[in-house]
């Protein structure tokens with residue numbers, strides 16, 4: 001029998017925070033992948049997870065001792081439009097586990113069947129989006145970017161009907177929690193100030209034990225989100241669905257749907273098939289996060305000190321700090337990418353100068369930055385004249401850095417990954433999975449686990465797509 005150290009706290013909150021229900025069993029569960037490193041962090045044994053008992057739990061066919069399965073309710077702004085009730089429509093929180101470092105972590109099954117929040121949906125996921133989330137979330141973790149994690153994926157043995165008929169799958173996801181800006185909005189919209197206070201106290205205790213109240217919480221979330229978005233920008237990541245229900249209060253990247261990493265650089269890049277107006281384009285992400293933080297601030301107003309005017313003033317001041325916090329974080333990220341350990345006023349224009357040359361020549365984002373440390377960046381430019389001019393400015397700037405050139409190179413190698421999960425590779429892995437060949441998945445995961453350190457025999461993983469391989473559109477992931 002599985003003996004997992006559950007210690008559940010969300011289920012102790014009032015009934016109106018969730019619906020208690022078990023996952024819906026599936027006909028023929030079969031393990032696709034298990035994440036040994038993460039299992040160990042949780043104090044679990046990967047072999048137990050891969051055993052028949054383990055796979056039954058991961059598929060939702062049996063509920064382990066100590067679990068308290070439930071679907072969380074939330075609301076949110078989707079593409080700017082208010083939706084008063086959303087919730088886990090295809091996910092079930094099994095419970096919380098205290099990991100070997102003493103950190104409380106949610107264990108959730110995504111694709112585990114219908115819930116009261118499923119609306120028209122079937123509560124299921126097909127193997128494509130499950131693999132996509134598995135690969136990308138683990139890659140993000142290896143890149144040092146806060147994210148939910150992937151513990152395992154299982155095939156259900158049941159079909160899921162989307163544009164066509166696909167094999168169903170369940171993702172076992174681990175997160176510091178699954179509480180979203182939309183969780184607060186849900187209660188705020190109902191003027192349920194009691195619940196709002198309870199949720200605030202809960203989030204402070206779980207994520208920000210130093211915070212004194214709602215305003216402190218707002219400031220803390222603004223800080224972590226400013227840093228998170230800056231990190232996304234530094235690897236060319238486009239979340240794709242930055243709705244407030246997909247904005248995590250502890251600053252983890254959550255709900256990987258039509259997300260993608262850019263190949264060649266253009267600030268207006270959009271991959272998501274449903275983002276027709278480019279609301280969530282690469283360069284829009286910081287502005288969208290300000291907007292999301294304004295929604296969070298609005299939800300917290302009833303808990304702030306003083307009358308409404310005073311509360312609005314304080315909250316507005318906090319949200320207004322986001323652009324400066326973001327800019328500082330962005331400068332930190334991109335200075336490191338250029339090997340710079342000190343700060344100068346002209347650094348932003350130096351960084352933007354490179355990005356402009358990259359945009360003009362459709363240079364590959366990842367390989368240009370990685371190539372700065374080994375001299376190969378120039379190869380990314382068909383016409384290298386503007387890049388060559390930029391290198392002169394960069395060389396001058398580097399001359400004013402105190403450390404040795406080798407230190408700058410080291411800094412660059414640690415800030416510029418050699419590999420990211422490219423769309424065409426993910427697509428390739430999904431095609432393999434559809435033919436029940438999971439070897440490409442394991443191989444890709446292995447390479448992405450050490451993104452700053454690519455052995456020469458794996459150099460093909462760093463290649464941008466060939467013309468026929470390019471994936472220009474990604475889908476919702478439902």
Ligand code: AMP
Nearest residue numbers: 086087088089090118121122123124478
């Ligand atoms: P997302 O933007 O992918 O995070 O999903 C938005 C909302 O739609 C969430 O509340 C999901 O739980 C719900 N949803 C997405 N796919 C399904 C599905 N297949 N069945 C039921 N609900 C779903």
Ligand code: MG
Nearest residue numbers: 245246254255
């Ligand atoms: Mg979501």
